Amino acid sequence: MSAPLQSDPKTLVSTEWLAAHLKDPDLRIIDASWYMPDANRDAEAEYEAAHIPGARFFDIDEISDLRSELSHMAPPVEKxxxxxxxxxxxxxHQVVVYDGSxxxxxxxxxxxxxxxxxxxIAVLDGGFPKWKAEGRPVSDEPPVIRDRHMTTRRQNTLVKDVTQVARAAKLRDHEIIDARAAARFKGEVPEPREGLRSGHIPGSKNVPFxxxxxxxGTMKPTDALAKVFEEAGVDLSKPAITTCGSGVTAAVLSLALTRLGKNDHSLYDGSWSEWGMYADLPIATGES
Structure with missing residues (x-):
């Protein structure tokens, strides 16, 4: 049995931690549930029916750059x-974010x-399923909203575009880590998004999220996480780029890397939705 989670309000907190802090005046909770279309689940409707008391719903598709043809790309700072x-x-505010998966x-x-x-900001370990399984309180009431100014400073080192990823793939000076399932990474199955080629970025490593x-649904302890990356052939001494289908589960790998104390990593926001669309970008199939 693994040791209990050491809660860290900058990465990951336990349901016990959140329950103990639930009434803190400067705590804000976000329900960031989002599902693939084939899941046939309505995240916002589920939130309205039941959520952690005080939680706000974060619409990943709407709070994005709607000028882009790609799904839920990072929004402009002003938005x-x-x-x-x-x-x-x-x-x-201390923010805790959870989802329904x-x-x-x-x-x-x-x-x-x-x-x-x-x-x-921290992710709730085990999310809403664990919270409910433990019999903790839920609500269908909307939160009371009071305006609070937010100061932002975009950290451009945390995101990569297609040109930067293509350069990294060519030079092999980063570890590109793909969070998709192995069959998608190897190109053995069609992509769920129509019109995309199957396979992966040449030289990338596969660590299914x-x-x-x-x-x-809780995250593995750090010693087990390190083993997951090691067994996938990831060299953690190199800077890393996480990727997936559309930039959602890549962030699970980003969280895991941060839990390991590794901070020189960024996320490829376009991910395979972008790379797989362009015929002039190289792809690989199979294990590598």
Missing amino acids: FMSRMRQMGIGDG GLFSAARVWWLFRLMGKTD NTTLNAD
Whole structure:
């Protein structure tokens, strides 16, 4: 049996930690549930039916750069600030973000806050499923919103675009780590998004995001996490770029790397939705 989670309000906190801090005046909770279309789940409707008391709903698809043809790309700073103000989230708040899968899309919002220069944010380990399984309180009432100004400072080192990733793949000076399932990484199955080629970025390593998690949706302890990356052939001494299908589960790997004390990593926001679309970008299939 693994040791209990050491809660860290900048990365990952336990349900016990959140329950103990639930009534803190400067705590803000976010429900960042998001599902793949084939899941046939309505994240916002589920939030309205039941959520952790005081939680605000974060719409990953809407709080994005809607000028882009790609899904839920990071929003402009001004839009992010505006939406957070509307949600009553600002300077001086400790934020805890969770999702309805356990640990899936919440990490994307954790990464997005960090991209905007906000580090007082943690993912709820095990998410809403663990919270409910433990019989903790839920509510269907909307939160009381009070405006709070948010100061942001975009951290451009935390994100990579397609040109930067292509350069890294050519020079092999970064570890590119792909969070998709092995069959998608190897190009053995069609991509769920129409019109995309199958395979992976040449030279990238495959660490399916769920291999960083326990069966109950909680994140593995750091010693086990280190082993997951090691067994995938990842050289943690190199700077890393995380990627996936559309930039959501890549953030689970970003969270895992941060838990390991590794901070020289960034996320490829376009991910395979972008790379797989362009015929002039190289792809690889099989194991590597």
